Amino acid sequence: MSTLRLEKITKRFGDFYAAREITFEAQEGEFVTLLGPSGCGKTTLLKMIGGFHQPDSGHIWINGKNVNNLPPEKRNTAMCFQSYALFPHLNVAHNICFGLKQKGLPINEQQGRLTQVLNQVGLKDQHLKMPAQLSGGQQQRVALARAMVTRPDVVLFDEPLSNLDAKLRESVRFEIKELQRQYQLTSIYVTHDQAEALTMSDKIVVLNAGSIEQIGPPEEIYYRPANRFVADFIGAANIDTARITPAQQPGYYCVRCKLGEFYVRSPRPPQAEHSYICWRPEDARFVPQPRKGDNHFFLTLRKMAFMGNLTEAWGDNDENSLSVRLQLIKKPQAEIGERVCFQLPEDAIHFLEPVVGGSNEMA
Numbered sequence: 001m002s003t004l005r006l007e008k009i010t011k012r013f014g015d016f017y018a019a020r021e022i023t024f025e026a027q028e029g030e031f032v033t034l035l036g037p038s039g040c041g042k043t044t045l046l047k048m049i050g051g052f053h054q055p056d057s058g059h060i061w062i063n064g065k066n067v068n069n070l071p072p073e074k075r076n077t078a079m080c081f082q083s084y085a086l087f088p089h090l091n092v093a094h095n096i097c098f099g100l101k102q103k104g105l106p107i108n109e110q111q112g113r114l115t116q117v118l119n120q121v122g123l124k125d126q127h128l129k130m131p132a133q134l135s136g137g138q139q140q141r142v143a144l145a146r147a148m149v150t151r152p153d154v155v156l157f158d159e160p161l162s163n164l165d166a167k168l169r170e171s172v173r174f175e176i177k178e179l180q181r182q183y184q185l186t187s188i189y190v191t192h193d194q195a196e197a198l199t200m201s202d203k204i205v206v207l208n209a210g211s212i213e214q215i216g217p218p219e220e221i222y223y224r225p226a227n228r229f230v231a232d233f234i235g236a237a238n239i240d241t242a243r244i245t246p247a248q249q250p251g252y253y254c255v256r257c258k259l260g261e262f263y264v265r266s267p268r269p270p271q272a273e274h275s276y277i278c279w280r281p282e283d284a285r286f287v288p289q290p291r292k293g294d295n296h297f298f299l300t301l302r303k304m305a306f307m308g309n310l311t312e313a314w315g316d317n318d319e320n321s322l323s324v325r326l327q328l329i330k331k332p333q334a335e336i337g338e339r340v341c342f343q344l345p346e347d348a349i350h351f352l353e354p355v356v357g358g359s360n361e362m363a
């Protein structure tokens with residue numbers, strides 16, 4: 001397979017920027033996800049890679065070749081859509097071979113590729129069925145087979161699972177990922193579902209209003225979000241402003257925020273003394289007794305919801321009515337309205353972007 005590179009791609013519709021200086025790349029066999037809220041420009045980017053939209057500026061390279069001026073049929077990309085878009089009047093085999101037939105590939109070459117791809121997607125006994133006789137997951141596999149059979153350099157997925165029910169979505173998600181890994185398909189996958197992005201991707205490009213907020217592997221995006229948007233969009237986060245000063249030990253910082261004072265270990269120094277910070281609701285632990293210097297804080301419990309494997313809890317910090325969300329493995333033996341002590345590990349707090357204009361917001 002092959003590599004894809006986008007370099008400073010900008011696309012406007014009138015005055016509106018759907019993509020602004022987008023630069024990223026997918027290595028050979030890499031699974032890259034474009035993740036972001038509705039309207040952030042994901043489909044527009046896919047269409048530019050596929051050749052269905054022309055960028056206003058910037059370059060797209062596939063295997064080191066600039067494809068800006070190539071029409072879709074010359075780009076050797078394949079699109080897997082939101083709706084499977086199978087032809088209802090054609091059986092599985094004819095659906096899969098549709099593109100090959102249009103390209104005028106000899107019939108024996110079509111047959112050979114069809115047999116191979118049916119085996120790859122596990123549908124070899126289903127080739128005579130009509131789309132309406134297949135389950136949603138099988139239809140999605142036919143759509144993937146139709147993309148794979150053209151032996152594309154890059155497969156472009158546009159929310160391929162969004163039409164499936166929740167349970168099927170999960171199993172087809174693993175099937176697509178397994179096929180992608182096995183056949184080393186260089187893939188650009190569009191979704192606004194963070195669970196899909198986290199479980200499937202080698203690399204995630206987080207988009208917001210046409211711009212990139214962060215690029216990185218799933219764990220980095222989750223554990224080291226670059227800014228408030230990423231922290232809030234991927235997973236749940238408690239976000240606050242803080243004054244951060246270096247501690248004596250290298251790599252350690254004193255963080256003063258509305259919740260209190262914390263001793264924090266961070267591989268990344270803050271960008272400014274006054275910055276936003278965040279921590280994940282699952283990082284806080286209920287402690288019966290506070291100990292000096294153990295990063296504890298007090299909350300008045302406002303709401304608790306038992307979810308089976310965890311308990312969601314919300315609490316207020318009385319001094320400045322900061323509302324905090326917690327996910328606790330064990331339901332605390334405490335009542336609503338009670339003042340309870342929690343503790344944060346020293347690596348739970350992450351530094352985000354600087355507070356613009358500053359220190360006034362701070363204690």
Ligand SMILES: Nc1ncnc2c1ncn2[C@@H]1O[C@H](COP(=O)(O)OP(=O)(O)OP(=O)(O)O)[C@@H](O)[C@H]1O
Pocket residue numbers: 013018036037038039040041042043044045192
């Ligand atoms: N042909 C067009 N003409 C004008 N505006 C457009 C056109 N296509 C897209 N847009 C606008 O560009 C923005 C990005 O659209 P796009 O379809 O890329 O979003 P998306 O991230 O794929 O969203 P969703 O998750 O809802 O599919 C939207 O605000 C949309 O209204």
Ligand SMILES: [Mg+2]
Pocket residue numbers: 042043044
């Ligand atoms: Mg879209």
